[in-house]
Amino acid sequence: MKFIKMHGAGNDYVYVDCFSQPVPENLPELARDISHRHFGVGADGLILVRPSEVADARMQMFNADGSESEMCGNGIRCVAKLVHDHGIAVKDRLKIESGAGVLDLQLSVGQDGKVDRVTVDMGAPILNAPDIPTTLAPSGPVINVPFMVTLPTNHHLGNAKMTVEATCVSMGNPHCVIFVDRATDELVLELGPLIENDARFPRRVNVEFVEIISPTEVRQRTWERGSGETWACGTGASAVCVAGVLTGKTERRILNHLLGGDLILDWDAETEHVMMTGPATEVFQGEWGMS
Numbered sequence: 001m002k003f004i005k006m007h008g009a010g011n012d013y014v015y016v017d018c019f020s021q022p023v024p025e026n027l028p029e030l031a032r033d034i035s036h037r038h039f040g041v042g043a044d045g046l047i048l049v050r051p052s053e054v055a056d057a058r059m060q061m062f063n064a065d066g067s068e069s070e071m072c073g074n075g076i077r078c079v080a081k082l083v084h085d086h087g088i089a090v091k092d093r094l095k096i097e098s099g100a101g102v103l104d105l106q107l108s109v110g111q112d113g114k115v116d117r118v119t120v121d122m123g124a125p126i127l128n129a130p131d132i133p134t135t136l137a138p139s140g141p142v143i144n145v146p147f148m149v150t151l152p153t154n155h156h157l158g159n160a161k162m163t164v165e166a167t168c169v170s171m172g173n174p175h176c177v178i179f180v181d182r183a184t185d186e187l188v189l190e191l192g193p194l195i196e197n198d199a200r201f202p203r204r205v206n207v208e209f210v211e212i213i214s215p216t217e218v219r220q221r222t223w224e225r226g227s228g229e230t231w232a233c234g235t236g237a238s239a240v241c242v243a244g245v246l247t248g249k250t251e252r253r254i255l256n257h258l259l260g261g262d263l264i265l266d267w268d269a270e271t272e273h274v275m276m277t278g279p280a281t282e283v284f285q286g287e288w289g290m291s
């Protein structure tokens, strides 16, 4: 099976062009095996680029643990680059079908004629608690809701319980945004998985730890549902943009610094849609499963 390794701001996936080869079988198992950082190619997950009845292509995304997600922001920028650069649809505006609906993308082409940056209309955020889904509220938005986590005994973070303030947003996939003074390893790597798997998120959740630099600039670390800490998360950055406005901490347009690069987010007041702009990079191509 031929694959293309790509990343969006360091959020790296293995991409399979299913226009030119059949859809692989046992996708969750393949996602786990191919994502393994030592025994596989190494990636945050697997993304299939498939024909679509209603768009230029369809994106199907799996996390490193084999779970399927509705949407992937960094991933959809790379899907657009693959569709353009590999001749599937050579246009500077593309429609890509995802679990969050058919999204519109505007492609920027570099000197080499290949896509280097993409602006994605991520659609409108979903804020109603049951639709995120979370039980942190019976209905309506979840904004700065105190969220107590019980820590395992003798935990680095000290006492047995810790309370953070959660602002929850879905971009087709669920996000729990937490604004902190410093996004430390303890918070990201130890509190992250506890929140990811908390029963108050029936479909688990992606967790963003956000430092406010100014009303127009933030720094984000991400503990992703099904993949652990990633170097960037596009749907997460979109959720952070919305949460910043809902909590009064940021303006509608922000620059977000993630471990692997920067994203520009703009929650348009007219359309209520979040616009995300960022890089898309092809690293190498390979063949999987050569016996």
Ligand SMILES: N[C@H](CCC[C@H](N)C(=O)O)C(=O)O
Residues within 6 Å of the ligand: 011, 063, 068, 069, 070, 071, 072, 073, 074, 075, 173, 174, 206, 224, 225, 226, 227, 230, 232, 233, 234, 235, 236
């Ligand atoms: N990295 C992706 C998000 C993957 C979300 C996935 N971890 C989930 O289960 O929702 C992004 O750039 O939006």
